[in-house]
Amino acid sequence: MILTNEIAVPAAPDAVFALLNEVDRVASCMPGAALDGRDADDAWHGTVKVKVGPITAGYAGTVRFLESDADKRRLRLKASGADVHGSGDAEAA
Numbered sequence: 001m002i003l004t005n006e007i008a009v010p011a012a013p014d015a016v017f018a019l020l021n022e023v024d025r026v027a028s029c030m031p032g033a034a035l036d037g038r039d040a041d042d043a044w045h046g047t048v049k050v051k052v053g054p055i056t057a058g059y060a061g062t063v064r065f066l067e068s069d070a071d072k073r074r075l076r077l078k079a080s081g082a083d084v085h086g087s088g089d090a091e092a093a
Contacts, residue, residue, distance in 0.1 A: 017073045023063065048081070058084040066093075 009016050019025060023044050027033045032049035039045065043062040050057050061081025068075055079092045 013073055020075055060084055
């Protein structure tokens with residue numbers, strides 16, 4: 001499944017790019033997300049709880065920066081997680 005979305009942000013592009021590089025600040029903006037820490041190879045560990053209608057899912061996993069290019073304002077991330085109840089997993093790039 002491919003999801004796409006666009007949002008107009010009333011801020012300078014450089015300020016938005018700088019914010020998106022601060023994982024702890026971004027996570028605090030996501031309802032249900034919590035960071036547990038960071039390991040030696042710069043992978044951030046955390047959890048996220050998602051509710052869609054009557055269904056709730058919780059995932060524990062990692063987010064890692066694959067690319068951060070300030071000149072092009074380009075970020076590439078890889079996120080992966082496993083259902084905390086053991087019934088599935090998810091990945092995003």
